[in-house]
Amino acid sequence: MLVVATAGHVDHGKSTLVRALTGMEPDRWEQERRRGLTIDLGFAWTDLPTGETVAFVDVPGHERFVPNMLAGVGPVPAVLLVVAADEGWMPQSAEHLAALDGLGVRHGVLVVTRTDLAEPAAAVESARAALAGTSLAGLAAAPVLVSAPAGEGPAGEGLVQLRAALARLAAAVPPAETSAPVRLWVDRVFTIHGSGTVLTGTLPAGTLRVGDELALASSGRPVRVRGLQALGGSVAEISGVARVAVNLRGIDRGQVRRGDALVCPGGFQVTGLVDVRVTGDPATALPGQLQLHVGAAAVPVRVRPLGADTARLRLARPLPLHVGDRGLLRDPGRNHIAGGVRMLDVAPPEMPRRRGAAAARAALLAELDGAPDLVSELRRRRLIRRTELVTMGVPAGDMAAVAGDWLADRSWWRAQQDRLRELVEAHQREQPLDGGLPSATAARQLGLPDRALVVALATEPLTLRDGRVTTGAAALPEPLRLRTEQLLAELAGAPFQAPASDQLAALGLGAAELAAAERAGLLLRLADQVVVAPDAAVAAVAVLAELPQPFTLSQARRALSTTRRVAVPLLELLDRRGETRRLVDDRRHVVAAGDG
Template structure:
């Protein structure tokens, strides 16, 4: 797709007709007045490229809004100025709009080269264009009336189209409609420029008010089963009852775009924009309210919600002065600003944004974000990512606070330490308990749905501390001779006390009232590794100097931890 641009009556439509053989001014009023009022669409076939469509936009100042709707979704431009006229205001205005949108692919045609020497205007056009995003674009002298330079122009356009980046056919669809009409027997038809993605008959597309079903697809006046961008398409649609379609509707892939009426942007312009300009994006013009943060960053509140992503390019235009500002969308899902000075702080934060949707940058700025929101904003997210993601800085802060919160909880609940995961999430203000397990790190540990602090930081009751000291003495010389049931009762180590000490990593609880000191399992593996492998239960009992009452649950514990392997003949080997 290539859009035209330039001052009124400088020969854009004539040039397009010379290239394609078709008349872009299809309205009777356009042909009568000799100027374009609506967008015109024609196409031709270029050697080595195939079919190329042209969007012929009006050059008259009264129809600048229509012109912007034509160039908005199109990746390349044919910029037209006349050799027999001076550099005109609408040429400058169109070029400023193209520059603000960041259009970098184009060809400049100096028309009416049969009526005046084209050299002065070619030099002026080169100087003007080279101050914009179109710098370096070829400048050619042509005449739509005589055919002068048309072959060279076709070659330049072929080179232009060949050099355009190919949009991914599997991209999420967003179609800015610019025309709507009804066909008896078929229903509603919307037309627009598909910049990326694929639309297929039978697809369901979302609007800001519901969904529609694609009943038919046309491209270049031909019925198609599917069409991929960049392409000019006409869609025959069946809408839900609650959907009201209009010529400025937006159709997009359901559940893949963030629909918003508030967006933070970076502006490019010489002056501060007015409070209530118009936002031109795609083929739409939407009134907005501007809240400036600083000279280059602002928050826009849109009159209607739109599907927007990080990196979208658009224009602000003052309808009174007709001045334009280029903008880049930095955050379509910005935070609320409640405190005094929040706008100034937000401007400083946005100054660090690159304007590109990168995972690292978004997590650094947002701290914590849902995977679904990030994908809707256009941020590449790994396919195996969980429902929530957290940035490195935010994770470090949360982990520091988590250690303090859990330590305080365990000190307040010495007989039942371990803070439940949902309680941890609430205490830290996390949006979901799903985030907690990934943030647990030393000295904390996750066990049985609870987060526990390190043993050294958990103060156990004095009676339990005295009992543990006695157990340590008992097991000092014979680490695998577990205290008997009578000894445990004597020390007051009942079931609840054992559980408390086990959670604090002060006892190794093997079940059935059998306890050893922490690290006894690792010591056992070392001693059993000295035996000939594999070994029997009896050999293990002898080597550890204990009884079957202790060795059986100890070996089962080692099996569960994967420290030993049990064979079919009930013998074991140390891994």
């Protein structure tokens, strides 16, 4: 479906032209038909000779209804720009063109009407002059001339040519991405008895299906699609670009309004702060308070200029946005369109309150063109979740995550690995008995939001053990190694006789020293202040296997020639390792020698 907005001055016959093309009345309100003045958005459609369907969003031309006009053109990819031969280019035509140019609309047809009332040459030339240098400059090359459109023939010449031009336009407009996340800007809300709340809008991309779970962007409230209509008929699904009516379950009419949006959950960044590139008036000349028009929405914003053509906008209420989205800034007091904006960053960082912060931000934004780009986003953000990129409208493709769904700029990630190694080595020099840098401390020192990132960074020569990052080169300080070896020599003749606390103290082996010796594999700690040789557990299994199975604690103690202080934690260790099994009567058996 081709969807076009019909724009132009109030007296240029837009609605009459739509009626002639479609046989439908676009002006919905009795007041509009009585006054011959389009006040609100009108809708109509027709089939072209090629079989393509074209839907028209007829927007108001009068300056008092500019907000309604902007709500209609915002989501529409093409325009039917109407100029009357007997009136020529008018101020309101310029207002419409400024809006379309600010929104970056490039496709359309220039129509000169009422050629039966005046020679069209002057109107064509004035339109060409106005279009020059705008996004719609190409329309001037092939204007379509139409007389008072009461039908084909002398009273309505040019309609066949206009239909042909619309068919060429339908072929020229790039196809929408049907798999894109849905964002339907609401331009009309009403209630049907027995059906409930119905919303209408222009679906620019994506696919809507009956039964879909969506959300209202303004509140995050989940809703379900109860029914769909397009061009007056019910459909099970529809893809953009299309005019669509959505019957919702679970919401009242008063809970949604024009300018709201139906969105795929997680498909858009619902944000109240954006950095934009400005076209039109210089950013530095913009008033501090303006109105932002995006899609069918109109939201007051506070403007902070950053550079000559960049600004930060703080929205009065959040909108669902993507990088690259276009909008308009309008001064309601002067009824003046200040210019177009393109979203450069829909999740910008807060700026520090220091001199030069705005200029630094402007310099960074100068590198961006508004096209979503993964490499650029990662270079600026360094680290971001894949899901966050999706909501921002930045395709992540099949790029591998560094951890979980975290994506990272490669050069920054390599620098973080080097930095982690430096931190670990410094920690080991300063606290050699500490067993490595705690992963939580590493995450804090590196400014990482997730400990899983530390795990991913701890590659060779780093290792992660018991929540601490260490290097393979870590070794016991020489004095501690010598004291530990002296203890092992004393245990050589009695491997299951753990030294007493005073003996350990005499050797200078406190809790930290014993823990370090155990990590180095020189001792086996059974309990606090209970240490034995590192191979004592293996030797104990060999001794216990020679006992009649099962055996008691007392039998084990005597066989190992040790005390209860050592035997109890030693047997509990063997139980945990699965080398012995404790029975209900507190006896044990060696698993290799038992039945299981």
